Amino acid sequence: MSRRIIGLIDCNNFFASCEKVFRPDLADSPLVVLSNNDGCVISRSAEAKKLGIPMGIPLFRIRNEIDRYNIRVFSCNFALYGDLSKRIMRTLQEFSPCIEQYSIDEAFFDLTSMKNVTDYEEYGFKIKNHILKTIGIPVSVAFAPTKTLAKLGNYAAKKYPKTGGVVNLSDPARQNRLLKISPLEDVWGVGRQYREKLDRLNIKTAADLADYDPQILRRRFGVNLERTASELNGELCFDMNENPPLRKQIMHSSTLGQPTSSFNSIKESVCNHTVAAAESMRREGQLAGMIAVFFRTNSFADSRDYYGASLAQKFIYPTDDTRILLRSAVNLLKQIWRDHYYYSKAGVILSDLNENNGIQLDLFNRHEEDPRAKNLMNLMDRLNSREQQIFFLGQGISRGWKANKDYKSPSYTTRWSDILKVK
DNA sequence: TCTGGGGTCCTAGGACCC
């Protein structure tokens, strides 16, 4: 059997890079993208990183730096990022027959069967340059016999400019050299908690982890960390997964623009999340067996003023009908509602998801599916596929509770009215 | 004043069954 060779492509500063694609005038400017509600920084351009803007910092704490260095600020625009992501994944298909999209901005791809590719470094640059030229997003590429090593290689491709953004770790000697200089926190699967505990065992580098007794790792940290260590040794434990299993739950929630004590505002917010979650569930062809609604006051505030609640309901017949889901959501909300608190977050979770291929029939309660419901949902999904055209009354009209998005870029690629004009 | 949103898996413990 020939050795496996797995590639990993990972976009550089993805959200920030997306914003720059349509603003070439900002190519060299420091730029940050904010979380929902313009709360904190979730993506930074290279220039912003160089200025020392940390990941996750709240906007209000970098007001000075923004003024002093003229940092450009953008609210997040997921329609734009999702669309560019799709284009990148499509492009990658030209380079590998087997792709696993791992997140919005990264994908593993298997080159094991591509015998004509022998110079991986050259191939990596080919991919990188093609994506930069056709889509405008800079990416890093790494190759290795396991996913965990490919991840580590990709880290190195970003960290060491000398690599030019491409790292080939197919050779064990190179793997070992990188393991020795990689701190534990660069390893995929090692978070802060594990790092601190491993540090006490005198495990400080990726090489230390790879060399440690696997049985002790398993006993003290579980099977996944043991696998991570094996993967660092070049032994494949996390294989490619071209068709990731369908999601088991779908959550939609948000922080509100302003805390509110108004039942109506929270109800509208919950209804909107329900509609969005149902839409995304139908896109996957799934049905919900359960719905849960939750809301809470600001968790950072004084605990005396804290109230949060959640309540779930099971469906006898799993459903994807937004009208049924909305009815349940509002019902649940009414049951746990309390006046006089100021709520800042609300959302909905659809779970017990089943594939929509014939609902299990109950011997005694025959369930007749209403074909009109299906048609109605299809029609709504089509009309709303690019931007929202029609909605349920429960979603509200004024939407005063909506998250702040003061710095949003236009939806260049997904909204007709925002399409870029060429003079 | 202002602190994201959306997921997964593993493990331990309790209830319950034979």
Added chain:
DNA sequence: TCTGGGGTCCTAGGACCC
């Protein structure tokens, strides 16, 4: 009052990922 092994299902909590 004490004694046993095995299994399932559920839940909560903790860890990780982007």
